[in-house]
Amino acid sequence: MGAAHLTAWFAALAIFVLLWQFGEPISKWAFDYPKAWQIPLARWISDAMKWLVNEASFGLFTFTDLTRFIADIVNLPYRLALSLLSTGFLSGQGSSAVQILPPLSWIAVIAVVTLIGYHAGGRRLAAIVAICFGFLAVFGQWQSAMVTLASILVAVPLGVVGGLLLGIAAYRWPRFETALTPILDLMQTIPVFAYLVPILFLFGFGPTAAIVATLIYAMPPMTRITVMALRAVPSEFRDLGNMIGCTRRQMTWRVLVPSAKDSLMVGVNQVIMLSLNMVIIASMIGAGGLGFDVLAALRRLDIGAGLEAGLAIVALAIALDRLSQAYAARAGAPVAPASTGGLVARHPYTVAAVAVILVTGVAGLILPAVQTYPDALKLSTGSFWSNVVGWINVNFFDTFEAVKNAVLLNILIPFKRLLGGLPWLGVTGMLAFAGWRLGGLKLAAIVGVLAFLIAATGQWEKAMITTYLCGISVIFAALLGIPIGILSAERARLWSWVRVIIDTLQTLPSFVYLMPAVMLFRVGDFTAMIAVVAYSIAPAIRYTVHGLMKVDPRLIEAGRAMGCTPFQILTKIKLKLALPEIMLGLNQTIMFALSMLVITALVGTRDLGQEVYIALTKADTGRGLVAGFAVAFIAIIADRLISSGAARTKARLGLV
Amino acid sequence: MPLGTRTISSAFGALALSAAALLSSSQWAGAQESTDPIKLTLHDWTGQLITTQIMGEVLKKAGYSVDYVQADYLAQFAGLETGDLDVAMEMWETTGRDAMDAATATGKVENFGPTGMKAKEEWWFPEYMKEKCPGLPNWEALKDEKCAEAFSTAETAPKGRYLGGPVTWGGFDDERVEALNLPFEVIHAGTDAALFAELESAYQRKAPILLWIYAPHWAPAKYKGEWIEFPEYTKECYTDPKWGSNPDAQYDCGKPHGEIWKVGWAGVKDKWPGAHKAIKAFTLDNDEMGQMITKVDLDGKKVDDVVAEWMGGNEARWSEWIKK
Numbered sequence: 001m002g003a004a005h006l007t008a009w010f011a012a013l014a015i016f017v018l019l020w021q022f023g024e025p026i027s028k029w030a031f032d033y034p035k036a037w038q039i040p041l042a043r044w045i046s047d048a049m050k051w052l053v054n055e056a057s058f059g060l061f062t063f064t065d066l067t068r069f070i071a072d073i074v075n076l077p078y079r080l081a082l083s084l085l086s087t088g089f090l091s092g093q094g095s096s097a098v099q100i101l102p103p104l105s106w107i108a109v110i111a112v113v114t115l116i117g118y119h120a121g122g123r124r125l126a127a128i129v130a131i132c133f134g135f136l137a138v139f140g141q142w143q144s145a146m147v148t149l150a151s152i153l154v155a156v157p158l159g160v161v162g163g164l165l166l167g168i169a170a171y172r173w174p175r176f177e178t179a180l181t182p183i184l185d186l187m188q189t190i191p192v193f194a195y196l197v198p199i200l201f202l203f204g205f206g207p208t209a210a211i212v213a214t215l216i217y218a219m220p221p222m223t224r225i226t227v228m229a230l231r232a233v234p235s236e237f238r239d240l241g242n243m244i245g246c247t248r249r250q251m252t253w254r255v256l257v258p259s260a261k262d263s264l265m266v267g268v269n270q271v272i273m274l275s276l277n278m279v280i281i282a283s284m285i286g287a288g289g290l291g292f293d294v295l296a297a298l299r300r301l302d303i304g305a306g307l308e309a310g311l312a313i314v315a316l317a318i319a320l321d322r323l324s325q326a327y328a329a330r331a332g333a334p335v336a337p338a339s340t341g342g343l344v345a346r347h348p349y350t351v352a353a354v355a356v357i358l359v360t361g362v363a364g365l366i367l368p369a370v371q372t373y374p375d376a377l378k379l380s381t382g383s384f385w386s387n388v389v390g391w392i393n394v395n396f397f398d399t400f401e402a403v404k405n406a407v408l409l410n411i412l413i414p415f416k417r418l419l420g421g422l423p424w425l426g427v428t429g430m431l432a433f434a435g436w437r438l439g440g441l442k443l444a445a446i447v448g449v450l451a452f453l454i455a456a457t458g459q460w461e462k463a464m465i466t467t468y469l470c471g472i473s474v475i476f477a478a479l480l481g482i483p484i485g486i487l488s489a490e491r492a493r494l495w496s497w498v499r500v501i502i503d504t505l506q507t508l509p510s511f512v513y514l515m516p517a518v519m520l521f522r523v524g525d526f527t528a529m530i531a532v533v534a535y536s537i538a539p540a541i542r543y544t545v546h547g548l549m550k551v552d553p554r555l556i557e558a559g560r561a562m563g564c565t566p567f568q569i570l571t572k573i574k575l576k577l578a579l580p581e582i583m584l585g586l587n588q589t590i591m592f593a594l595s596m597l598v599i600t601a602l603v604g605t606r607d608l609g610q611e612v613y614i615a616l617t618k619a620d621t622g623r624g625l626v627a628g629f630a631v632a633f634i635a636i637i638a639d640r641l642i643s644s645g646a647a648r649t650k651a652r653l654g655l656v
Numbered sequence: 657m658p659l660g661t662r663t664i665s666s667a668f669g670a671l672a673l674s675a676a677a678l679l680s681s682s683q684w685a686g687a688q689e690s691t692d693p694i695k696l697t698l699h700d701w702t703g704q705l706i707t708t709q710i711m712g713e714v715l716k717k718a719g720y721s722v723d724y725v726q727a728d729y730l731a732q733f734a735g736l737e738t739g740d741l742d743v744a745m746e747m748w749e750t751t752g753r754d755a756m757d758a759a760t761a762t763g764k765v766e767n768f769g770p771t772g773m774k775a776k777e778e779w780w781f782p783e784y785m786k787e788k789c790p791g792l793p794n795w796e797a798l799k800d801e802k803c804a805e806a807f808s809t810a811e812t813a814p815k816g817r818y819l820g821g822p823v824t825w826g827g828f829d830d831e832r833v834e835a836l837n838l839p840f841e842v843i844h845a846g847t848d849a850a851l852f853a854e855l856e857s858a859y860q861r862k863a864p865i866l867l868w869i870y871a872p873h874w875a876p877a878k879y880k881g882e883w884i885e886f887p888e889y890t891k892e893c894y895t896d897p898k899w900g901s902n903p904d905a906q907y908d909c910g911k912p913h914g915e916i917w918k919v920g921w922a923g924v925k926d927k928w929p930g931a932h933k934a935i936k937a938f939t940l941d942n943d944e945m946g947q948m949i950t951k952v953d954l955d956g957k958k959v960d961d962v963v964a965e966w967m968g969g970n971e972a973r974w975s976e977w978i979k980k
Contacts, residue, residue: 286725287726
C-alpha cells in the first residue's frame with residue numbers, strides 16, 4: 001500500500017465529509033433526491049407485468065399458457081408425492097373425491113425412511129431418522145408434515161439438479177458466469193414477497209407456485225458452490241482425465257463432479273435448508289402443511305403449538321440432510337460386487353420396504369391405528385412453553401428492557417441517525433471510489449450506478465435504514481459466528497452439537513422465536529436485529545468450519561515440524577488458507593441477513609422490507625419489485641466490494 | 657385445456673352431478689352446474705376458518721364438491737382474479753379494502769356482499785389501567801399528561817405509547833393523535849401476531865399498554881379491558897375538517913365499524929349458479945362468531961367440531977340459503 005494510495009483515500013474522505021457537513025444549504029438535492037428526477041421504474045414494471053400476463057404471446061400460445069404448462073408439469077410429481085404421503089389416491093376432486101388407495105401409513109413411512117437410513121449410513125443414521133420421523137407422529141404433526149414433505153421432495157431435487165447444471169455451465173463458459181452472477185444475486189436477495197404476486201399470476205395459486213418461489217430462492221447457493229467446487233478440483237485430476245482421453249462429458253461427470261463431491265454436498269445441504277426455510281411463505285400461497293400450522297398457532301399466541309410445528313420442520317430438515325450427506329459419503333465408497341441369488345438376496349432393502357408397505361397397508365384397513373397415528377398416544381407440550389415465556393417475561397422483563405435500551409440508545413439509534421443524515425451523492429461517490437481503488441474502473445462503475453439507481457428510484461431513505469439494520473446484524477453475526485466456527489472446527493464433538501443448533505436456527509421458522517422476542521423486547525429494531533442475527537449466523541459458522549477443515553493436513557504438519565505454536569498454526573496457516581471460504585461465508589451472511597428483511601417488516605421496522613410488504617398488500621408488482629431491486633443492489637454492492645477487497649488481500653498475502 | 661375437451665368434460669360433469677343428485681335426492685338435480693370443486697380460501701385466523709368451513713359444509717350439503725386452499729389474506733387476490741381460487745369468505749373493510757377495490761376493478765373479482773359480521777376496531781386498554789388513568793374509557797382522559805406518562809416507555813417518554821396496527825392496515829392513527837391533540841406517539845406493529853404478543857406480555861406483567869384491537873377476535877374475550885370511547889365516527893369526520901372538536905383537522909373521532917365482505921372469482925356465478933346464490937345468502941352475526949372463536953381459541957375445541965355444532969343447531973337457517 002503506497003503513500004499515493006493513502007492520499008487518495010484521505011482526499012476522497014475529506015471531500016465526502018465536506019459535502020456532508022457543509023453541503024446541505026448549497027446543494028439540497030445531494031441529500032434528498034429530487035422527486036422530479038425520479039425514474040418511474042415502478043410504473044414501468046407494473047405495465048410490463050400486465051402485458052406479460054394479459055397479452056404476451058408466442059403466436060401459437062401465450063406466455064401465461066407457457067407458465068401454466070410448466071406449472072402443470074411440476075404439479076405431476078407433486079400430486080404423486082402428495083397422494084402417496086398424505087391424501088391417498090383419489091378419484092374425483094374436492095370433497096366429493098373417493099379414496100381408491102389410502103396413503104402410506106405412518107408406520108410404513110417411518111419403516112421406509114429408517115431402512116433408507118440404515119442402507120445409507122448404518123444403525124446410527126437409521127436411529128436418527130427414525131427419531132425425527134417418530135417425533136412428527138408423536139407430536140401430532142404427521143398430516144401437515146407429510147404435505148410439507150411432499151413439496152420438499154419435489155423442490156429439492158429440482159433445485160439441486162438445476163443448480164448443478166447452471167453451475168457446470170457457468171464453470172465451462174466464463175461469459176455465462178458473468179451473465180449469471182448478477183441474476184443469482186437478484187434471485188437470492190430480492191425478498192420473496194416482491195415477486196410473489198407475479199408468480200401467482202403466472203403459475204397459478206397453489207403448491208406449484210410455492211415450489212417455483214422456493215426454487216428461485218433455494219437454487220443460487222447450489223450454483224455458486226458448484227462453480228467454486230469445480231474450480232477447486234486439483235489440476236492433476238484434470239490432467240489425468242485429459243491423458244486418458246476423456247470426452248468433455250466424461251470429464252465433467254466422471255472426473256470433475258465426483259471429485260468436487262464434498263463441496264457439492266454443502267450445496268445440497270443449503271438447498272434443503274433454504275427450501276424448508278420457505279415453508280412459511282409457501283404456506284401463504286396455498287402449500288399448506290407445517291408452515292400454516294406455525295402461522296395459525298402464533299396468531300393465537302400458542303407458543304407451544306408454534307414451536308412444535310416449527311420443530312417438526314427442523315426434524316424433517318435434519319432427517320433429509322443427514323440422509324443426503326450419508327448417500328454422498330457412500331457414493332465415494334467402492335460398490336460391493338452384486339451378489340447373486342434370489343430377489344431377496346439381491347435387493348434386501350427394496351423387498352423389506354415393499355413388504356412393510358403392503359403389510360401395514362392391509363393391516364391399516366382393519367386397524368385404524370396402523371394407518372394413522374392414534375390420537376390417544378399423541379403428546380403435546382401444551383401450555384408449557386407459553387408458561388415458560390410468561391415466567392421469563394414476568395421476572396426478567398425489566399432486565400431485558402435495560403439491556404435493550406442500552407444497546408438501542410448507544411449503538412443502534414446513533415448509527416441509524418448517522419446513516420440517515422448522509423448525502424446520497426456523497427455515499428454513491430464514496431462507494432464508487434472504493435470500487436475504483438479495490439477493483440478498478442469497472443467495479444467503480446457497477447457500484448456507482450447501482451447506488452445511484454437506489455436513489456433515483458426513490459428508495460434511498462429506506463435503503464439506509466436497511467443498511468443500518470442489516471449492517472449491525474451482520475457485524476454481530478460475524479463477531480459471534482467466526483469464533484464459534486474456529487472453535488468447532490477443531491472439536492468434532494462440539495461441531496456435531498453446533499451443527500444441530502445452526503441447522504435448527506436456519507430451518508426453525510423465525511416466526512417461532514420472533515413472537516416470544518416481541519413479548520420480551522417489544523416491536524422494533526432490536527427485536528428485528530435478534531431475528532436477523534439468529535438466522536444469518538449459520539453461514540458464518542458453517543463456512544468457517546468448512547474452510548478450516550479443508551486445510552491440507554500436510555501444511556499443518558509442516559508448520560508443527562517447524563515449531564509453530566497452536567496459535568501460530570491457527571493464525572498463520574489455517575485462517576489464512578481458509579480465508580476465501582470465510583469470506584464466502586461472510587458474503588452469505590450478508591445475503592441471509594438481507595433475505596430476513598421480509599420477516600423484520602413483520603415486527604414494525606421501516607425499511608425496504610416494509611416497502612415490499614406494503615406493495616404485496618396492495619398487489620402492486622412494480623412497487624414491490626423496485627424495493628426488492630434496491631435490496632438486491634445493496635447486496636450486490638456489498639458482495640462486489642468485499643470480494644475485491646478479499647482478492648486484493650489474498651494477492652498481498654501471496655495466496656494466489 | 658382446449659375448448660373441446662372442456663365442453664365434453666363439463667357435459668360428463670353434468671351427467672355425473674345429476675346422477676349423484678338422484679342418489680342423494682338433493683334439490684340440485686338437473687342444474688347446469690360444474691362438478692369441479694369450489695375452492696374456498698383459508699387464512700391463518702380462527703374466525704375466518706370457522707366462517708369458511710361453515711360455508712363449505714353448507715355447500716357440501718347442497719351437493720357441491722368443495723376444496724379448501726390455504727392462502728394469504730392479500731396474496732389470494734392473484735388467485736381469485738384468475739379463477740385458481742373461487743371464494744374468500746372474509747375480506748375486512750378495514751384492512752382489505754384497497755386490495756379488494758383493485759381486484760374488483762379488473763372485473764375478474766366479484767363482491768358477494770356482506771357477511772353480516774361487523775369489524776370493530778378501536779384503541780383498547782386493559783382494565784387495570786383505570787387505576788392509573790381514572791377518566792378512562794373516555795378519550796379525554798388520555799389528554800391528561802399524567803395519564804399519558806402512565807402509558808409511556810423509555811423511548812417515548814414523556815409521551816404515551818400507543819401501539820397501532822401494521823402500517824398496511826391504514827387506520828389514520830397518526831392523524832387522529834394530531835387532530836385530537838393527544839400526547840401520544842404511534843408505534844406501528846408489523847403484524848397482527850406481534851400486536852397480540854405485546855398485549856400478552858404486558859397483561860402478564862400488569863404493565864401499561866394501549867393498543868389497536870379488533871373484533872370479532874379472541875383477545876377481547878380473553879383479556880379484561882375496554883375500548884376507548886372516542887367521538888362517534890361519521891363520514892363527515894373523515895372528510896370535513898370542520899366537524900368535531902378540532903375545527904382544522906379531519907379524523908377527530910373514532911374508527912368506523914366496517915363490514916366484513918365475501919368476495920370471489922367473477923366466474924363463480926356462471927360456473928356454479930346455485931352455489932353463488934348460497935354464498936350471497938350466507939350471513940352470521942358478531943355474537944355467534946365471538947362465541948365460536950372463544951370455543952376454539954380459549955377452550956381448545958377443534959374448528960371442525962365447532963362448525964359441526966353450528967350446523968346441527970342452525971339447520972333451518974342454512975337450508976334457507978341453499979333452497980332453490
